[in-house]
Amino acid sequence: MNALLQQLQNRQLIWLANQTEAPYEHCQSTGFSALDQLLGGGWPQHTVIELQSHGACAEVQLIQKALGQSGSDLLQVWINPPASLCAEYLLQQKRPLHQVLQLDAPRSADALWAAELCLKSGSCMDVLLWQNQLNLTQLKRLQLAAAQGQSQLYLFRPTQAEQQLLPWALSLQLTPASNGLQIRILKRKGGWQQQELLLPWAELYPQFIKAELQHTQHSRPPLSRVS
């Protein structure tokens, strides 16, 4: 290496991209070790996280372990979920049903207002919001509310064609692949490199996909066996 560069590096005047450490102050483990490693510790706490996907591809399953660690004495709020909630699923996750709130707000302004109120109330831990459009001001308000109430907002959005420049603490794009879920970091605080990870389906859905059986699946529905 150049002697001058060496000298500068010894005096710690050069920043190296591969030295990036965990950029977040507080992290909560995602429950998936590979994802933890990718994110440098886990989900950032008390902020807004964006998850882009076209739905039904394990996006809730991805945060479910983190939700389970939040403790059950605080509320979990689902705002405008895409379909009605399954009570049995919530009970599987050891979540008391009366600690779950579902809000239906047809108007986007109402949904954002409700999300902000829940975040800053201090009586909710996690808020899950399905919302298509968000601008900078709205995001800032939500982030401040989350910091004030020490709560967490997971925002689910359809995959966006063009990338908006919004200051997310963390924004992930989720794409289903044949053998697992493709996770791509679109934006993260304090990091710049784009990284990807393939999380096998067997880790996400251990209850119905066994790792060793993953390749011996039926290619067609066994119609003839039923009648």
Place this chain on the structure above:
Amino acid sequence: MAAQMEFWLYLYFPQLQLDKLLLLQHATTQALDKHKLDLTAPLAIVGADHQLLQLNTAARQAGLTLGMGLASAAALCHQLQLVPHQAEQEQQQLEQLAQLLYQYCADIALQPDSGLLLKLSPMLALYGGALQFWQQLQQVLQQAGYQYHFATAQQPLVARLLAQKGWDQFLLQSDKIQQQLKALPLQQAQLPDKLQEQLQRLGLIRLGDLLHIPQAELVRRFGVEMLQYLQQLTGAKPALLQFIQPAEQFEQQLELLYEMERSDQLLGPLQHLFGLLQLYLQQRDQLAYQLELCLLQRQDQQQQLQLHSAQGEYQSKEWLKLCALQLERLKLKKPVIQLQLTLKRAGPRYAQYKTLFAGKQQLYSALQLVSLLQARLGKDQVTSPCLHNDLLPEQASGYAAALEPQAAIAGHLAVIRPAFLVNPPLALDADQQQQLQLHCGPERLSSGWWQQQSQHRDYYVGQNAQGQWLWLFRDLQQPEQLYLQGYFS
């Protein structure tokens, strides 16, 4: 000594209606409206017989006096604004005042012509002296903001005569009171008209002159009316009084100064109503859970709002917040002229605990949060999921009122359930069925034979061409058809 004798305090409110107008004006400092009265210009309250009953300061400066006829008043001051006298409304205000004072004094009687009679003697022991008690009362009256005159005496009638004359002395020395009474002109003694005329013809001018004459003589000459009057004046016969009881139910009305067309204008007057509610609830140590606000509008129309608080609130600012959220959504059909607030459900107040969870600061408790959300989004839009005892998934999952604890259902939880359910199940067409990959199954679920349409279903987990995870089933009666029941998410 004072404790053994009966003492009465008479409070006389000479201009209740006018003061109310002034108070409302202060509460709603908004842009000037053309319907609005200008209270700095001459203004008078006129009775049914076209006499001026109450005057503001500008009207007095213009030379008007009480009791003047309308014609002479108009001649003196042509820009005089007139408001018809509303006796019912004044009576209501007087009752409100009595309820307010009831917290400090046990025996209060309503009197005709805008007066309140308070029995002092039993309260003096409690307050440790007459002056302390009077200071307390003065504070309350000052906050209420009405003009008042007062006097004390051993007999209710004497206190009334002196208060209406505007003596304004709080004394418990009977000799001084008697002295004042004797100097009172006979015109102000509230004798029946006929008696007063007769006495005047006799050359009696002051009440003292009357009291010098032996009672027996007077009664023989003027009859039983005079006897009753004298007995009341000397306290020989106890006065018949009906003391007020605290109101059983909270129901308050507020006449608006002018027609309000925008719902946000209503917040000023509402604050006043909620203030009254807070006082009512504080006195009873209660919390309100449900209120009904009725907006009376022009042409006898009305709109009703139901205000709920799941946690129960007594503070006016909390109720105002909830009400503001509902008013935002409300579209007024006609301008509002009157507000009416009724307390529908209340309960005892209890200590409210907040979580100690890791020092997390709570701005709202869970119940408060739900009330706020319900106020803006509507009661049906805020729900909690619940589990019914049924085998079919779309029947088993339902919704209940928010935060309502539910009875546990015995039995094992199924292992494979998706986060979201499609209700009713969606039939898939042949193309979609071809693209599916089934990963797991079948799991058979059968509904009870006792139900009308007994169903047997085989459930599978499948993935479609887009890589989405679906929960599918096949009905045994038509096995070729796959239905979509839910999404794994």
